[in-house]
Amino acid sequence: MQNVDIKQLRDNIRNFRLEDGDLGSQGYNRVLLQLFGYLGHGKSSFINSCKYVLQDGENFQEYAEVIETDDRRTMIRNAYPLTDVITMVDNRGFSTMDDFEKAEVYAQLGIFIPIGQKVDWKRNFKMMEELDSEFEPNCTDFIVPIFVYSARYHIQHETMKEIKLFMENCIKMTGVFPIIVLTFKTRGDYMEIEKEFRGIGAEQVIAIENYTNKNHIKTLGRTTDILMVIDSALKNFTIRMDQPRNPKRERMERKKFLLNYIHQNNLQKEREVEENESDEDGWCLVNV
Ligand SMILES: Nc1nc2c(ncn2[C@@H]2O[C@H](COP(=O)(O)OP(=O)(O)OP(=O)(O)O)[C@@H](O)[C@H]2O)c(=O)[nH]1
Numbered sequence: 477m478q479n480v481d482i483k484q485l486r487d488n489i490r491n492f493r494l495e496d497g498d499l500g501s502q503g504y505n506r507v508l509l510q511l512f513g514y515l516g517h518g519k520s521s522f523i524n525s526c527k528y529v530l531q532d533g534e535n536f537q538e539y540a541e542v543i544e545t546d547d548r549r550t551m552i553r554n555a556y557p558l559t560d561v562i563t564m565v566d567n568r569g570f571s572t573m574d575d576f577e578k579a580e581v582y583a584q585l586g587i588f589i590p591i592g593q594k595v596d597w598k599r600n601f602k603m604m605e606e607l608d609s610e611f612e613p614n615c616t617d618f619i620v621p622i623f624v625y626s627a628r629y630h631i632q633h634e635t636m637k638e639i640k641l642f643m644e645n646c647i648k649m650t651g652v653f654p655i656i657v658l659t660f661k662t663r664g665d666y667m668e669i670e671k672e673f674r675g676i677g678a679e680q681v682i683a684i685e686n687y688t689n690k691n692h693i694k695t696l697g698r699t700t701d702i703l704m705v706i707d708s709a710l711k712n713f714t715i716r717m718d719q720p721r722n723p724k725r726e727r728m729e730r731k732k733f734l735l736n737y738i739h740q741n742n743l744q745k746e747r748e749v750e751e752n753e754s755d756e757d758g759w760c761l762v763n764v
């Protein structure tokens with residue numbers, strides 16, 4: 477990977493145009509790199525790193541706020557343009573990855589929740605109503621999901637099984653297998669974690685070390701790794717554009733999938749409440 481020409485890679489990204497394929501841009505006007513993942517795994521830092529490697533010089537700036545403490549987190553889904561046609565979105569990190577959070581992530585990934593809005597992880601599926609009254613559907617963004625995971629944390633087998641199902645739904649919401657970005661490359665056994673992700677079908681797993689306020693001397697390896705992530709995202713766009721696409725229909729299908737997912741979860745939760753209530757009734761009868 478270190479033989480890649482950084483200047484070439486950077487120029488390709490800076491000059492990337494959506495209409496260069498044989499079939500043109502097919503209605504898309506932006507590639508949206510949607511970052512998601514657990515709290516504090518380096519999503520905001522990754523955005524700053526991407527902006528940094530695309531600019532000349534070593535004047536590091538914090539575009540996306542990086543949080544050093546556990547009590548303040550990225551709350552608002554902000555968009556950060558990298559070029560005229562490539563934008564990154566800093567989604568709110570999830571903590572438990574329960575059914576509510578998952579549904580919210582699917583809605584964020586599919587851009588069924590407007591960008592620039594504060595995200596409250598709701599303890600219900602109220603977003604279904606919001607989805608139904610969607611005002612201006614967004615059919616012009618080509619979404620590439622990027623799952624950010626810190627190489628400092630080993631993944632349990634059971635959690636990996638859950639992540640696999642989660643990834644499958646992310647594909648349904650975007651049409652693309654999430655690119656896995658392993659942050660903190662020098663702080664953990666990233667090869668082991670890479671193997672785990674490849675084991676669940678991930679094709680693009682790239683370990684990186686983010687540039688941060690404290691440490692931003694540009695090095696060949698770090699810069700190349702980060703540019704490779706953006707380059708991989710664009711390759712996903714290029715390959716999907718080989719086929720005729722219908723952005724409106726694809727979005728309709730995603731919405732259908734999301735509504736059905738939420739509906740099924742609602743039913744499941746109602747069943748659980750009913751079961752609990754009948755257990756309690758049974759308990760009362762036994763104890764009168
Ligand atoms: N050494 C090192 N530190 C990192 C790396 N990535 C992030 N950090 C640090 O990890 C902490 C959390 O990083 P953030 O970028 O705020 O993480 P986040 O995923 O945006 O967090 P939330 O918004 O809370 O979900 C900060 O102190 C960063 O400086 C990395 O690759 N290497």
Ligand SMILES: [Mg+2]
Pocket residue numbers: 519520521541542543549550566
């Ligand atoms: Mg953040």
